[in-house]
Amino acid sequence: MYTKERQIAVDVMRHAAQMAEQIRGETGKPQALQKADDSPVTIADFAVQALICHVLNKEFPTDAIVAEEDADTLRSPEMAWVLAEVSRHLQPYAGNADSDTVCDWIDLGNGTPTKRFWVLDPIDGTRGFVRGDQYALALALIDNGRIVLGVLACPALGLQFEEVPGQLFYAVRDGGAFVVTQDNGSAIRLERTEHVEPDRFHLLESVEQDHNDRQRQESIARSLGMILSPLRVDSQAKYALLAAGMGALYLRLPPERTPDRREKIWDHAAGVLIVEEAGGRVTDLDGLPLDFTVGVELAANRGIVAGVTRIHEQAIRALSPDGERLV
Secondary structure (H helix, E strand, O other), rough: OOOHHHHHHHHHHHHHHHHHHHHHHHOOOOOOOOOOOEEEHHHHHHHHHHHHHHHHHHHHHOOEEEOOOOOOHHHHHEEEEEHHHHHHHHHHHOOOOOOHHHOOOOOOOEEOOOEEEEEEEEOOOOOHHOOOOOEEEEEEEEOOOOOOEEEEOOOOOOOOOOOOOOOOEEEEOOEEEEEEEEEOOOEEEEEOOOOOOOHOOEEEEEOOOOHHHHHHHHHHHHOOOOOOOOOOOOOOOOHHHHHOOOOOOOEEEEOOOOOOOOOOOOHHHHHHHHHHHHHEEOOOOOOOOOOOOOOOOOOOOOOEEEHHHHHHHHHHHOOOOOOOOOO
């Protein structure tokens, strides 16, 4: 099931990841522009979103696409040089397209969640992308409120599967999770077990401190016997590492100063399915399934708890006010 969707998604994500690495390699340290909410955005964010939205709309014209970026800022005269660079990098992958067409492709991602829709974060971990560290391209398909397809391209991630960095992870609901190299090598199935190697008994958490309650997360990890230093990684690459057995637990708890903070769906959808299909479990900090039916935010959920089943259950108990909640 979803065979065509998987094939199209994996193919376009591979091309988009290649383009993103070319942009980063060409510019050395990519210039980050500031959006209205003070978050960074780069030429790669716009180019990747344009390419993926263009392909998805061509292949699945009735599907909505919900993506992080829009082209409003690119249409201003002072941003003409940025738009020109976006168009230039798109040419090898999408042919010549004028500025208006490129902006229209980007804005295909301005859809709203419906019965069936795609969720896209073109460059997840933009700060990591700019620093030269980890980042991910994240794409998921949600059908009737369930994530049915997830693809994570991690161009800078090197695991035990290959010495050369650049891996792409994908999963189909009830069809398993897999990893392939960026250059289209053979797929390797990911199957987590309850056993975690001692040298991989890590907590995974975000690099950016304002994304989570780091002190509480590390206290929970220590209570579960995690004495190794946490692995701090930008983007949904954390989900990829968890699915591949390179860590035991991923926590993302709301900071104390913003306890009502809710996560964006594009920051988690693809990684959630990959971890679940690899044999892990992902819920909010109350042990509730993540609800992707309530808009662009996970408004019904607080925080993220992901891990192998045994560790996940222990973390939920530790997070419970009475310490006894069972899930």
